[in-house]
Every structure is written in structure tokens, then in C-alpha cells.
Amino acid sequence: MTLEYFLKVVRMRWITVCSVALIGVLTAVIIILTTTPIYQATTRLFVSTSTGLSNSDLYQGNRLSQDRVMSYTELIMGQTLAQRTIDKLGLDMDAAALRENVKAKAKSGTVLINVQVRDQSPVRARDIANALSNEFVAMVSELESPTNGGPPNARVIVEQRAAVPERPVVPRTKQVLAFGLGLGVLLGIAAAVLREVLDNTIKTRENVEDSAGVGVVGSIPLDKKRRTEPAISFGRDHSPIAESFRALRTNLQFLSVDNPPRVIVITSSVPGEGKSTTAINLALALAEAGNRVALVDGDLRRPAIHKYLELVGTVGFSTVLSGGTSLADALQPTSFDGLTVLAAGVRPPNPSELLGSRAAQALLDELRTDFDFVIVDSAPLLAVTDAAILSAAADGAFMVVRFGSTKRDQLAHSVQTLADVGREPMGVVFTLVPAKAAGPYGYNYSYYGADSAPELEREPDTA
Ligand SMILES: Nc1ncnc2c1ncn2[C@@H]1O[C@H](COP(=O)(O)OP(=O)(O)OP(=O)(O)O)[C@@H](O)[C@H]1O
Numbered sequence: 001m002t003l004e005y006f007l008k009v010v011r012m013r014w015i016t017v018c019s020v021a022l023i024g025v026l027t028a029v030i031i032i033l034t035t036t037p038i039y040q041a042t043t044r045l046f047v048s049t050s051t052g053l054s055n056s057d058l059y060q061g062n063r064l065s066q067d068r069v070m071s072y073t074e075l076i077m078g079q080t081l082a083q084r085t086i087d088k089l090g091l092d093m094d095a096a097a098l099r100e101n102v103k104a105k106a107k108s109g110t111v112l113i114n115v116q117v118r119d120q121s122p123v124r125a126r127d128i129a130n131a132l133s134n135e136f137v138a139m140v141s142e143l144e145s146p147t148n149g150g151p152p153n154a155r156v157i158v159e160q161r162a163a164v165p166e167r168p169v170v171p172r173t174k175q176v177l178a179f180g181l182g183l184g185v186l187l188g189i190a191a192a193v194l195r196e197v198l199d200n201t202i203k204t205r206e207n208v209e210d211s212a213g214v215g216v217v218g219s220i221p222l223d224k225k226r227r228t229e230p231a232i233s234f235g236r237d238h239s240p241i242a243e244s245f246r247a248l249r250t251n252l253q254f255l256s257v258d259n260p261p262r263v264i265v266i267t268s269s270v271p272g273e274g275k276s277t278t279a280i281n282l283a284l285a286l287a288e289a290g291n292r293v294a295l296v297d298g299d300l301r302r303p304a305i306h307k308y309l310e311l312v313g314t315v316g317f318s319t320v321l322s323g324g325t326s327l328a329d330a331l332q333p334t335s336f337d338g339l340t341v342l343a344a345g346v347r348p349p350n351p352s353e354l355l356g357s358r359a360a361q362a363l364l365d366e367l368r369t370d371f372d373f374v375i376v377d378s379a380p381l382l383a384v385t386d387a388a389i390l391s392a393a394a395d396g397a398f399m400v401v402r403f404g405s406t407k408r409d410q411l412a413h414s415v416q417t418l419a420d421v422g423r424e425p426m427g428v429v430f431t432l433v434p435a436k437a438a439g440p441y442g443y444n445y446s447y448y449g450a451d452s453a454p455e456l457e458r459e460p461d462t463a
């Protein structure tokens, strides 16, 4: 797992990363909002010792003060001073509770003591800090006064009094937020990598070859416009999706050069993988190159071609097979040059039986004679046997695989379904490939050319 791999995964699964990071930040916000704020007030005490006036006396005095400072910090945090402060302020707490919130610190080599008092109320924190410091001054004066009278040996001055703290010390908003975000991002990346590892959908050429045993012959990008307008206007369209269908058309020429397939079934494993859209646009791409193309809706259960191309749906494949209409009457011309459509017709009670009939074979043969290419849309292989039956009657089948959606075992199963009728798919057509997939998964159009058939990439598009 290289850094590059992590970056790819993060790029492909940025929604996961961002969601988990957001959860981290929200958790931090909740922690901040539910934590009772604690304020801290600070005073500074100065310790001095009474000495003579000579230099050595001053030095001695300073040393003595430094020695005392250590003991004083203990006294400040002690039980006696806590109780005296409570009594002085009339606080409703016991000495042990107050002691927990008092810290005294002295820097070695100095005669200064910092006293920190924490409390839920900023005003009370200040009051306690000041009262405690005052009490300590009094306490030292009592302790250090010689019993026989005379000036005390040491003295403490409150050098800096406490003010009301403006901001709480707990919770530390910025740190908690930064920690929440950091942890969220890390967990987000971990979740993204985990999802990637557990993901058994098909995203690479290797996935396809492992599951289907055949190569990828086309990669159709995701193009939102196709949802409202399934058919591409080939003549003037040079968008990536139009080019991808032209590339598929070119690749088709190189399959079985000696016996080029002309009746081609478009199928897939499960519903919604883009079969009908692919069938329409492959037919249009072939028509663009000057071929006479018949597009047949072989999905008699959930026909879509007539809807996508705004044609009549009640007359077509099934009505010709049942003898209700002649083929010539059922074929519908379209607004696209070179494209004729045979819609599905009314839904028969026995689609599989009808598609397996000799009449169906004869119909396809008739179309083969009249047209250069016959493209047959079909039902998903894992749902019903219709597509397998149609494939057996056709020259070959393209297996549509929806990028990042079709699962490896589904593809393997549907290839097996075709194998059961003695067919192997001519190749896999990846559909709905997101634009950014070209990078992370090493997946783009030139890749076919670069990897499997270098000459294809440079081949002029003249199918
Ligand atoms: N390349 C594409 N880019 C964007 N959307 C697409 C593309 N191909 C197909 N779609 C959309 O995906 C959905 C399913 O497509 P389509 O009907 O072609 O699939 P299907 O495999 O024939 O489905 P069914 O199994 O139901 O017949 C449709 O809404 C269609 O517009």
C-alpha cells in the first residue's frame, strides 16, 4: 500500500473521508458544548527574608528565600490554608475539595510562587485566589515571627493579584476541535481503505479478466445528459461519450476478423447497467459510419428502446413472432440516418419460449440479410434466460458491466449462463465510468490501445 494508493482511495472515496471527518468535528463540538467550563485565576507571590545590608547578607537572604519557596508551595496547597480560605469566604465546600483546585508552582532559582485556582465560576476563582493569597501572607507572618518578638524571618507579598478570567481553561476549544478533525480524517481514511478492500464491485480491467475471462472492448463514460436524451447525436457530437462509442465501433471491427459478428446481443448481469443506452448508441455509431443498422428490442419483459427513441412500442419483435404483423410492417424508421428499429411489441406470456423459437432465429437471419448490423438489446442474464437464448441465436454478445456497481461474482455467474448455451461474450463494455476513474484506477480509453492492441488507438475511425 503506497502513498499513491492512499491518495487514489481518498480521491475516489472522498465522501467517506469527509463524512467521518465531519463526525469527528461534530463529536468535538458536542464534547465542547457539554463540558462544564472551568476558569482559572492566578496570583503571584514574592518571598523575601529579613537580613542585614551587606552583599553577603543579601546573598544569604536570597538563598534562604529560595529554600523557603519550596516549603511554601506545599503549604499553599495544604489543608490548613484551604480551611482558612473557606472560613474567610464562607464557602460551601470542604477543604479537600478546595485543595484539589489549588496549584502552587515555583520556578527553581527564583523567589516567586504562582498560585492557580480553578473554579466553575470565574468570579469565585478570582475571589478564592485572592483570599487564599491574603490568608497565606497572614499565615507566613504568624509562622515566621520569632516567639520572643521582633520582626518575622520571612515575608510574603502578593505581587500580582488575580483578575476575573475571561476564557475558561477547560474545555480547550481549539485543541479539542483540532483533535476531533485530525482523528476524524484518520478514521475516514481508514474507513475508505477498508471499504476499498471489502469492495467486490468491478472497477478494473483485471477485475473483468478475472471474473469474465474476456477483455474490455469499450469504456463508456458516465454522461448525465443520457438520462434525459439516451441517443447521442453522432454527426456533430464529439463529447467523450460519443468518442467512446466510436472507439467501441472500431474495436468491433477487430473481433473475429475472419468472421465479423453482425448480429450482436447487448446483455448484462443485472438490471440498470446501461444495456439499452449502449445498444442504442452502438447502433447509432455504426450507422454514423454508413452502415444500415437494425436495432432490435429483445427485452420483451421490460422493453425500453421505443421509450428512449420515442417510437411505437406495441408493434415489434413479439408481434412479428406471433404472426400478428409482418417484419416489414413492424420495422420503424427513425430520425437517425441508417437506423431502423424493431421494438419489443406487446408483452407475451412466454418470452423465453418465444425467443428460443425457430421463428425468432429466422427473424434474426432475415434481418442479417437486410442490414449490415443487427444490434439486439436484451434482458439481464441473472434474472431470466432470455438473453442467453438470444445470444445463442446471434453471432456474439457484448457483456455490459456497470463500473463500480456490478459485482465480480455476478459477472462470473452471467458468463457461466452464456457458457451454458455454448457462448462466450465477445468482450465487456464498461458503462457509467466516472470521469475521475480514469486516474485512480488507471482506466482510460487510450489504455486499451496502449496495453492490449496498440494499433487500435491510432486506427482512423472509419468503421
Ligand atoms: N453512460 C451513461 N451515463 C449516464 N447515465 C447512463 C449511461 N448509460 C445509462 N445511463 C442511465 O442508467 C439508467 C439505466 O440505463 P439503461 O436503461 O440503458 O440500462 P439497462 O441495463 O437497459 O436497464 P434494464 O435492465 O432495466 O433494461 C438509465 O437511467 C440511463 O439513462
Ligand SMILES: [Mg+2]
Pocket: 275, 276, 277, 299, 302, 304, 377, 378
Ligand atoms: Mg434495458
